[in-house]
Amino acid sequence: MELHEALAAKVDTWREAGYPSDVPALAETLEHATEGGDDGAGHLRYLRAAQLRALETYWYLRLVERTPSIPELYTSLYPSTSERLAALGLGAPEFMSIVVDDGYAGLLERIRTDDTFVKAHKLGVLRETLTLDYPSYILALAMGAGKTVLIGAIVATEFALALDTPEPPADLQFIENALVFAPGTTIIESLRELSTIPFAKLLPPRLLAPFEASLKVTFTRDDERGIPVVAGSRFNLVVTNTEKIRIQAIPRRRQLTLASLLDTRDDEATERANLRLQAIAGLPHLGVFSDEAHHTYGQNLETQLKRVRQTVDYLGQATNLIAVINTTGTPYFERQPLRDVVVWYGLGQGIRDGILKDVANNIQSFAFEADQADEFVSYVVTDFLSEYGDHALPDGTPARLAIYFPQVDDLEELEPHVQLAVAKAGLPPTAILRNHSRSSPDEVDAFNRLNDPASAHRVILLVNKGTEGWNCPSLFATALARKLRTSNNFVLQAASRCLRQVPGNDRSARIYLSDANRNALDKQLQDTYSESLTGLGRQRRATTPNIIRLRKTDLPPIQLRRPRRVLTREVAMPTPIAFTRPGIASAGLMTRTTYGVGLANATRRMLTALGDTMEIETSLDTVDTYTAAVTLATTYRVDAWTVLDALRAAYGFDDVPVPHLEPLAEMLEASLGTLVETTTYEDVELAIAKPAGFDAVTLADGSVVRQADISYPADRDHLVFGPDRLSRENPADYGFHYTPYNFDSSPEADFYEKVLRALNLHPDKVREIYFTGAITDPKKTDLAFTYRRDGRDHRYTPDFVVHAQGNRWLLVEIKMSARRQDPVEGEAGVKATAMRAIADANPGRIFYRMVFADAVVPAPDVIAVADFVDANPSSDARE
Secondary structure: OOHHHHHHHHHHHHHHOOOOOOOHHHHHHHHOOEEOOOOOOOEEOOOOHHHHHHHHHHHHHHHHOOOOOHHHHHHHHOOOHHHHHHHOOOOOHHHHHHHHHHHHHHHHHHHHHOHHHHHHOOOHHHHHHHHOOOOEEEEEEOOOOOHHHHHHHHHHHHHHHHHHOOOOOOOOOOOOEEEEEEOHHHHHHHHHHHHHOOHHHOOOHHHHHHHHHHOEEEEOOOOOOOOOOOOOOOOEEEEEEHHHOOOOOOOOOOOOOHHHHHOOOOOOOOOOOOHHHHHHHOOOOEEEEEEOHHHHOOOOOOOOOOHHHHHHHHHHHHOOEEEEEEEEOOOEEOOEEOOOEEEEEOHHHHHHOOOEOOOOOOEEEEEOOHHHHHHHHHHHHHHHHHHHOOOEOOOOOEOEEEEEOOOHHHHHHHHHHHHHHHHHOOOOHHHEEEEOOOOOHHHHHHHHOOOOOOOOOOEEEEOOOOOOOOOOOOEEEEEEOOOOOOOOOHHHHHHHHHHEOOOOOOOOOEEEEEHHHHHHHHHHHHHHHHHHHOOHHHOOOOEEEEEEEEOOOOOOOEEEEEEEEEEEEOOOOOOOOOOOOOOOOOOOEEEEEEEEEOOOOOOOOOEEEEEEEEEEEOOOOEEOHHHHHHHHHHHHOOOHHHHHHHHHHHHOOOOEEHHHHHHHHHHHHHHOOOEEEEEEEEEEEEOOOOHHHOEEEEOOOOOEEEEEEEEEEHHHHHHEEOHHHHOOOOOOOOOOOEEOEEOOOHHHHHHHHHHHHHHOOOOOOEEEEEEOOOOOOOOOOOOOEEEEEOOEEEEEOOOEEEEEOOOEEEEEEEEOHHHOOOOOOOOOOHHHHHHHHHHHHOOOOEEEEEEEOOOOOOHHHHHHHHHHHHOOOOHHHOO
8 A cells, every 4th residue: 555545545534533632723624624514515615626635645644644754654554564665665675584584774874875776776765754854745746636726725724723722732833934945937937826725714813813913925036036035034925946945966875064155255065055045054943845846856866865855854953843744746767756746646537526627638749751840730729729729717817829840940940830820710920929048028028917817819829838837728739740859758748738627618629749749749648647647547527417497387488579681782793704724833742650658568558549540631632523513603602503513614623722711712702792781680489498309218107208318528527406405495386497507607506496486476477487507409409509600600599588577588608707708708799799699680589698606696687687687578478
């Protein structure tokens, strides 16, 4: 049993007992993480389940185990020597023989001191774990699990308990100052999330006020030599990147002493702590938090320690270091398991729990010649915009693509092809953003604001940027065009950036790779996750299957007048149709193979091919002249045979290249008359539910019901319920024309419950309320409207329909607050404009309202529905 598994069992027992300890405020704090949890049916207030489990484990180590070193922890959890050796990975016969001769302590001493022995058995990582003089734990949580928030939660609870417990037990010291550091500028930017954490959701009210009054947060600045903290002060949270505080010189391998580290003589073999580090060393009761902890492990563990580790060692000697908490996304380093991992939450779990996007069977690898990189990026951009062009996160942030290049020269060479593909998709040049070492301040600022829904950038071109620590949930695809020759798992970090998830998104991610980068990714997956990623390619977000059944089948249809666009030409055929062949370049060829992630037993590869390799003709798809003629004739409503004769005059019996269709259409447009658009109206009846579109099922009593199979993300189980849940609030039995209703969001469920209560106060004026947003299949409902966008019609179904006396209908749409200004989904967007046109065409009968909410629907929106029901119908709307 691994260390984190043994700890998890202990923590489960501790939790079930109510978190007993000699610091009662800790139980109060951990229980605050759950709302309405007295009967066991509560839900998490802010932290995710994985974060809360890690926080519980941390405090179990601090209060129950009393902050042991890793060797002490193994001794406590594994009393049996054989079990302890197995947990440490030392169960082989050669290690057992040493234990028999020299004892367990003798084996540990051999690992600490015998370089040849360590190198022969690849024990470098274990040696480092066993030789630390201070408690150091690794919390290994997959990317996107919220490691930064977890660090903030640990710091907040430490500071709050220190303030609440001025005289702690003799063998317990709370952390009263915290240093949080991580490598590179990208990760330090992501750590700024620490300053925006809603601590009220982490701490009970009585602990919150003194904590917020005492907390002092400092982010180091490039232009400051020191850190503006007062020596000996308390409750400082210092956030910096590694480069600003690490030991300056690379030392010889020798015993570190405080005196040698503080010696400032000009000796190349003497380590010097810079001014920032000395300021931190002046802070008592220090806790050190290392984000992306694998950076503290050197690439050559057999010969020297990395400077980051030396920096922490120095702090361990220079001040009373309480504990070191390392967060990382993997429990492995170069295929060696890290034995100080106390929590492990993997990528597979992240996908199942819905905190990572699903990438199953969606890794595409391409084989092409070196001079075809331009065709590769063109294909990637075109494919991405075709698949994700209309997709956005629930807050309105559009889906984005990141393309990684080895050098700036590569980016500049291929950028024109990206620009052309973007233009063909109908997007402006501003949809493209670059970020590399020579980027302007405006470009860097735009890159840092990509999480803003108002950011219009869709394709991000990167060189040595946007990898580790980059938190961009709107990234749905990554592409690696040319072979990247960089270290530190750059290919893996780049490829996996698109996996970060947000609640409410159901779309999978996609990864585009050249074959050379695919091989690098395969190796880095093995190095980083070993066999723990087996089957990841088959992991999908956990879903719940269910059956919906019609309760009410005799529903009145919505009768309305619907506007219809009609296009006519002023002159049918002013000039004869004639075509000339446009110029075109010769075609190239690529092959595409789709991969899943999962260990193949025969080859030990992590990426396994799915299906056959496909050939992709990158530039010159063709259609026969008849198909081209039909396409053009249908678009322009002219005689197909006339167009076919003109095409054959230009092409003979040759096929027509697809890129020719656009210029041919322009020629046809020029020869036809001007189009005139007019609006007519048609009277229609829209069925809210069409029983014939549901499956007929005969029950045991012989009755026949209409039902359909559905599925939804498991984390939305609480949004799926039937009439029994609201029976007391709904004596008139409004709604639930099918059961259960499967709402998509908390605002939808909140709106329905509140409106249902309000409608039951007006039973003489209400006919029905329907939740309609989850059924959009034309076989099951007619309730759909269209709006124009990008020259095409799009279907739209409102979320709710309220039917009032006088045959009046209110159509309601629920949107996140951030979508209010969205050009499509917003208050003045094209969708709302189309719906208001419907309402204008049906005065007194059809009404439309948009509701913007993030969790709880504002009271004025509920009142507005009640007012609609209570209003007197106009004469032309009465039946």
